[in-house]
Amino acid sequence: MESSHTPRLTAAATPGRYLRNAxxxxxxxxxxxxxxxxxxxxxxxxxxxxxxxxxxxxxxxxxxxxxxxxxxxxxxxxxxxxxxxxxxxxxxxxxxxxxxxxxxxxxxxxxxxxxxxxxxxxxxxxxxxxxxxxxxIPDFSWLNDPRWAVVRGATLAEGHYELYTDNILDLSHANFVHPALVADAFTTGQRRFWQEDGQVHSEYVQHNAPLSVGLAPLFDAAGHDMDFYGHVEWQAPAVLFFDYRAGRPGTPREDCRSLPSLHAFTPATGDETHYIWATARDFAVDNAEVSAGMLGALKYAFEEEDLPMIRECHRLMKGQDFWALRPLVLEGDGGGVRARRALQRLIEAENNDNTAGADLALAGQQEG
Amino acid sequence: MESSHTPRLTAAATPGRYLRNAxxxxxxxxxxxxxxxxxxxxxxxxxxxxxxxxxxxxxxxxxxxxxxxxxxxxxxxxxxxxxxxxxxxxxxxxxxxxxxxxxxxxxxxxxxxxxxxxxxxxxxxxxxxxxxxxxxIPDFSWLNDPRWAVVRGATLAEGHYELYTDNILDLSHANFVHPALVADAFTTGQRRFWQEDGQVHSEYVQHNAPLSVGLAPLFDAAGHDMDFYGHVEWQAPAVLFFDYRAGRPGTPREDCRSLPSLHAFTPATGDETHYIWATARDFAVDNAEVSAGMLGALKYAFEEEDLPMIRECHRLMKGQDFWALRPLVLEGDGGGVRARRALQRLIEAENNDNTAGADLALAGQQEG
Amino acid sequence: MESSHTPRLTAAATPGRYLRNAxxxxxxxxxxxxxxxxxxxxxxxxxxxxxxxxxxxxxxxxxxxxxxxxxxxxxxxxxxxxxxxxxxxxxxxxxxxxxxxxxxxxxxxxxxxxxxxxxxxxxxxxxxxxxxxxxxIPDFSWLNDPRWAVVRGATLAEGHYELYTDNILDLSHANFVHPALVADAFTTGQRRFWQEDGQVHSEYVQHNAPLSVGLAPLFDAAGHDMDFYGHVEWQAPAVLFFDYRAGRPGTPREDCRSLPSLHAFTPATGDETHYIWATARDFAVDNAEVSAGMLGALKYAFEEEDLPMIRECHRLMKGQDFWALRPLVLEGDGGGVRARRALQRLIEAENNDNTAGADLALAGQQEG
The missing domain is CATH 2.102.10.10 (Rieske [2Fe-2S] iron-sulphur domain)
Known part of the structure; x- marks a missing residue:
């Protein structure tokens, strides 16, 4: 459960700032x-x-x-x-x-x-x-499928929600923000970013390499090289699926053991974000110790490592527009930049749409 | 004693925002x-x-x-x-x-x-x-009359002072905010609201009904039905007298046992209010246990039940004008709405008054 | 070490607000x-x-x-x-x-x-x-001269940095803010304020008078009258040297025992200031107890007495310009007023200077 902290509201909410029909x-x-x-x-x-x-x-x-x-x-x-x-x-x-x-x-x-x-x-x-x-509604049916054991959380996090989206779409941050999850795959492995049917994808593939020390035990990978596949799928406004998958070298991708994750970001305000996350496994599903270990490690990674980093970025942006700050674009930003542009186009389309305009006027009346 | 917390000041105080000659x-x-x-x-x-x-x-x-x-x-x-x-x-x-x-x-x-x-x-x-x-100055002489035992408090409370005035003039909130003080009289009993000589009155009368469990002991009313009279008297800017009075059925109103209260609200800023309150009794005046019980119960009701409720209302209003938010007006608002309008007229009259204008200019000069 | 608290930044920094070439x-x-x-x-x-x-x-x-x-x-x-x-x-x-x-x-x-x-x-x-x-760079070579034992600190303090400059240039505050450092010299002794070569000086001289109870032991002055010399030297933007010096009556000034101090103020924002301070002695330099006593007393004076006082002044100024508030000028302000005016002239000159203007434009580009 989230805490009952109430984000600070101001009267001057920007109309058309968010994607509403989503x-x-x-x-x-x-x-x-x-x-x-x-x-x-x-x-x-x-x-x-x-x-x-x-x-x-x-x-x-x-x-x-x-x-x-x-x-x-x-x-x-x-x-x-x-x-x-x-x-x-x-x-x-x-x-x-x-x-x-x-x-x-x-x-x-x-x-x-x-x-x-x-x-x-x-x-x-x-x-x-x-x-x-x-x-x-995107299909996250594994979240209540008994074949999967799910660990999960929800927290109200400081920072704009698109900074949180960026974070998942560019997993190269893991090597620096999450020392226990370090993986060369995210920085120097094969990476591919593309957009398709309104979704944005970041994909990481690496063959014959060690897994991170934090995750290797879950894949019985200690002492072995593995093939690794990481696939992040974004859809507007800010719902992400991450398929973390690994197997002994040569294992077909679909046969690899998988740790699927949900990362959903719902803006409270322009400065605070509801962060809802989950990770599941389809092995040792009844093992409470494995669940407790995964819960602790992931909660720490998301809430104690990602959040403070993004909070500081948000504060140093001083409320300025992301693009107005002319960010340096690196190779790993291929997913985040596509998602930002796609969302921006959706918001603009919605604001330009007469019907949506009328809806907003109506909503404004009820508000006001 | 109040705490030494200093409310946040801004340079942009609205001229003519408060009633000054009061x-x-x-x-x-x-x-x-x-x-x-x-x-x-x-x-x-x-x-x-x-x-x-x-x-x-x-x-x-x-x-x-x-x-x-x-x-x-x-x-x-x-x-x-x-x-x-x-x-x-x-x-x-x-x-x-x-x-x-x-x-x-x-x-x-x-x-x-x-x-x-x-x-x-x-x-x-x-x-x-x-x-x-x-x-x-309104007559609150019972506050230092030795025939009355007084319990009292003062606190700096978040929220606009008129929200606090509203709260006392509409006692129907007690049934929801103060479970121990529940009384049907405030919602379904005879209620009357009127304005007279610049004062606004809310009156609650109920015959042959049980008192609230919290107050019954003070009136020896456990197990008995009682006649109840509640009378709130507001005067500008935000000083309220509440006469809580009950007696065995048929007792003339003036012979009922009474618990008079003061609720005074002095704006620190538009967001914080000095709340000064007292309740007195003219029976068991030397009984320290009764005083301690009353003090604890009332301090809890005013500072731990009313304050958080009003603080949240204030925050959700996001600094917007009360009337601009087109509040739904219920029967119980007869006192609060009259008081708001009366105060608004006094402030407007003062702002239009040339002499007052000159005074304000002078005050402004001293301010710098 | 300072804490890692990050001052709140806003996008609307005033161009030309600070002296940059310093x-x-x-x-x-x-x-x-x-x-x-x-x-x-x-x-x-x-x-x-x-x-x-x-x-x-x-x-x-x-x-x-x-x-x-x-x-x-x-x-x-x-x-x-x-x-x-x-x-x-x-x-x-x-x-x-x-x-x-x-x-x-x-x-x-x-x-x-x-x-x-x-x-x-x-x-x-x-x-x-x-x-x-x-x-x-001003000469503070005594700070790493082994003949001097230095106690020092650094803190992030609420309040505009010029309020901190004022505080050191007008030592009459010591009699009220630092009871243990009371000295008539600062209020009724000979005082002189002047400007020379871009520096501003406040000087306090008193002969045949007791030292403050807090400092007398360091000068073996208990029970004796002393000659006292206090000299504050400001240079832009906000670096101050304070020479506190005392000796038995008649001792030449240059032969008096001295406690030199640094007080440097670096603005974080218009509301918060990095306060870096040190005080040294050239006697009992190896005596850790003397150092510990000086450190404790000075840290308390600067961080627990000066800071809360200046923080409250800053808050009551509500973000308004110092001169717009038409401050009353007393005799002791001779140093502070000169420093404020000198700094203001330097900032204006820098803003008017074409070259500096170009520099700022460049800096703005990198920022923006």
Missing amino acids: WYVAGWASDLGNDPWSRIFLEEPVALFRDAEGVAHAVEGRCPHRFAALGRGRVVDGALECPYHGLRFDGRGACVHNPQGEGRLPHTGLRSYPLVEAHALLWIWMGAADRADPAL | WYVAGWASDLGNDPWSRIFLEEPVALFRDAEGVAHAVEGRCPHRFAALGRGRVVDGALECPYHGLRFDGRGACVHNPQGEGRLPHTGLRSYPLVEAHALLWIWMGAADRADPAL | WYVAGWASDLGNDPWSRIFLEEPVALFRDAEGVAHAVEGRCPHRFAALGRGRVVDGALECPYHGLRFDGRGACVHNPQGEGRLPHTGLRSYPLVEAHALLWIWMGAADRADPAL
Whole structure:
């Protein structure tokens, strides 16, 4: 579970700053129990809760009465109760109970956000509801497939979400940021970056080389050279799949042992990012010690090594635009640069789209 | 005593943002002893101290020499000594001692603020001194009447002061924010809101109903139904009296046992509020256990339940104007909305008033 | 060693706000060992490190690739390695190693800053490199002269650096801020302030008077009256020498026992200042107890008494210009006012100077 820290909001959110018509990961489905969540996504307060049937819902997180954080309330009779004066709202955002006086219901309701529970995750759609097609949710079915043992986490991390995307698409950072995961494959091995069907790919291949000391034991690779395949797949806005795969030299790629990972980044604001991650294995799935070791090592790598590095980069950028700072582009940036450009084009297209424009105007009205 | 935390000031204070010609509560008189106070009221630094005769004074809190916080100095020979270079100022703000060289006194003095000690409180007037009429101070004489045992507190609370005013004028929040103080009277009992002689009133009446579990013991009401009368009286800018009163069914209202309360809110900035509160009883006045229990319960209710709720509302408002956010108005808002409108009219009248304008210009000059 | 706290940067640095063509103290030379430093000077990130020969260098502190804090990296083969993706830069800022792919070196390098190790200090030049004349570094040779025992410190202090300069040039504050160092000499003794050859001087002389209780033991002055000479010498931008000197009445000034001090202030931002200080003695130089006592007392005076006072002044100034606040000028301000005016003239001259203008444009290009 994430902490309850509330990112700092300002009134001056830039319109059209984020891709709205897209599925963002809101969190782990099983972490949302009886207690609602109060979250900030794309600078908007959002409350998430489960109704009486256990169906998860996401609604506007600020009560229209006196602006209380609805996600800090409780669920009563399947409705979300405002913790301040007790108005209750259902999963569609309609006010269903007013404890005051004769209980007349106000006409005003909450904006509700399409929310889908899939692949052990909650996926939220921050744009026009009529465009929210669950078929667009990427397939992470291994996350709740019993053949895979999953370790996972979620944290609110300082730094712009695209810095986090860059980080996964350029794994050459591992050699410096994660000493235990050092692998020449990421810097000097065969690397290939391409874009296809709206997705961006970074691929790393190396034959007959030692694995990193941190990961070798999981592949029974101590003392052996191995063939290694790393494949990162990005899709907008900021959902990444990483397939880490290795086998004895000559093993066909599809027969290699694999450690698939999810890295999903959902912007809270321009300065803070919800980082939801998981890594799975399909061997020793019942071995709690292996799970504990993987959880500890990965949580340390992502939250204690990546995060402080990216936080400092973000601070030194002083709120300036990434491209305006004219970054030096290295070979390893082939994935990150493609993803940034693809996302930028999607955001621009959305902002130029009249229909989307009307949706935004509507959203603005409800906000304002 | 409040903590010494200094609210964050910005140069860009909005002129005419606050009602200036009014009495604000500066704090508890007996809390101001030998050590001066450094405070921010209405975005202005203010120093409070007692002179050799014990008379309390309030002066500009920033030394005109090198801008030290005068309220962090000490009192020497009845004058407030700057903690940095030792200039001393009397209660009228005149410089009365210069430790340097031959001791020539600078012509510049400090602005002084009318300050009156009344009803155990210090009342400060942040506007034109010649309008500061002590007769305008509301009567809270029970606060230092020995027939009443008083428990009290003062804290610097995050959130705009009008959110705190709203909170007291709409007691329906108690059912949700203060579980131990739940009372149907506040939501479904007879409620009435009106404005009269510049004051705003919220009244709650309920007959033949149980009291809240938290308060029943103080009224010997366990197991009995009671008649209940709650009456909140607001006066500008943000001083509220709450008369909580209950008796066995049929008891004339004036014969009921009463728990009178003070809730005074003095803006430090637009984001932080000095919250000064007290509740008294005229029974078991010498019973220290009853006092300790009341103090603990009320301090918890006001500082651990109300404050976090209002702080989150304030943050989710992102610095935007209350009305611009088009709040949903419920029946229980009859008091709060009247008070907001009355205060707004007073501030506008003051800003339009030529004399007040001149006063402000003068204050601006002194500010620099 | 200073803490690793990073001052908050904003994109909107005022051009021409600081004197650039001047030597600033970057820190204590012996504190820079194998681990690089990440610092902010004049709102610019700077990395400092020692190459394979032990020579100290200062380069732009933000990697041009993905903006990582280079000073958080490590030194490999005498070059500074970026902690994020491993680019290495030499002391001139040239990229000398790219771990990626075939290792092609990018054309972009880092800006490097002239850095000189002198008098136990590192001196950095934040302006045009071709003007960086080491002969302009003030003589603090006593700092690494074995005849002197030195106690010293460095801290990142809240408040504008000129407030810290003022503090040393007007020692009358000692009577109020440092009770143990009280000396009438600073307020009522003979005082003289003058400017000469670009330096500003504050001088305090008093004959036949007791020393402060805190310092008397160091001068064997307990129970005796003494002659006292205090001399502060400022030079732009913010480097001060303080000669504290006392002897039995009638002792020639040059024969008095002396406690020379350095107070150097290097702006991190407009709100935070690197404060580097030292005090030395030429008696009991091998007495560790005397050193420990001096270190404790001076560290307390500078960091626990001066800093909180100046921090509060800074906050109450609310980011406003010093002169716009029309400060009251007292006799003791003769030094501080001269230094402020001299620095202001130097900054204006530099901003008006075409050559300097071109330098700044160049620096801006590299930044932007």
